[in-house]
Amino acid sequence: MPFTDEELKLLRNSWDEVKKLGMKEVGLHIFTGLLNAAPSLRTLFYTIDLPDEEELTIDVMRENKKVVAHATRIANAISKFIKFLDQPEELEKLLTSLGESHARRQVDPESFEYVAPVILSVIGGHLKLPSNSPTLQAWVKAYGVLRNGIVSAMEA
Numbered sequence: 001m002p003f004t005d006e007e008l009k010l011l012r013n014s015w016d017e018v019k020k021l022g023m024k025e026v027g028l029h030i031f032t033g034l035l036n037a038a039p040s041l042r043t044l045f046y047t048i049d050l051p052d053e054e055e056l057t058i059d060v061m062r063e064n065k066k067v068v069a070h071a072t073r074i075a076n077a078i079s080k081f082i083k084f085l086d087q088p089e090e091l092e093k094l095l096t097s098l099g100e101s102h103a104r105r106q107v108d109p110e111s112f113e114y115v116a117p118v119i120l121s122v123i124g125g126h127l128k129l130p131s132n133s134p135t136l137q138a139w140v141k142a143y144g145v146l147r148n149g150i151v152s153a154m155e156a
């Protein structure tokens, strides 16, 4: 799905701004939100016996190497995704590789439904954007492309 120049500008400027937190921190914000929204995913990353209803904090997440590794991977992958939005061949390769690596790890494609609200909330919260902001609308579209690319490669 092609993006307009304006959408690309909004996506890249907002990601550049959020990235100032550092890749690990952005990733931890997104990943903490994800594991709180979908506690059943926690078992894929660690074996600490935390009740599902217990809210994870970023500080608890930071103590777990596997969690930090995946958090950073998420942020790095989003950076590449944003960079490749106007390079269809590179984009396709990235999404295929993400889909294949998650399929290999038995990640349920449905899990990716939880990611969009978390990304929107981290970006919107950090940049203090109103929910109807064009930047967030561009992210909704972008996440659709990310999700569809990953999920179709998982199901291929």
Ligand code: HEM
Pocket (backbone or CB within 6 Å): 034, 041, 044, 045, 066, 069, 070, 073, 074, 075, 077, 078, 098, 101, 102, 105, 107, 111, 112, 113, 115
């Ligand atoms: C929807 C929930 C998700 C689950 C349950 C999940 C699960 C996993 C697991 C279990 C691994 C292997 C452990 C590891 O490398 O840390 C992994 C690897 C990875 N994940 Fe995720 N992931 C999710 C979402 C995402 C998202 C949204 C991105 C980025 C856009 C992402 C990027 C990566 C990358 C780059 C790797 C390393 C792949 C490789 O080794 O080839 N993940 N994921």
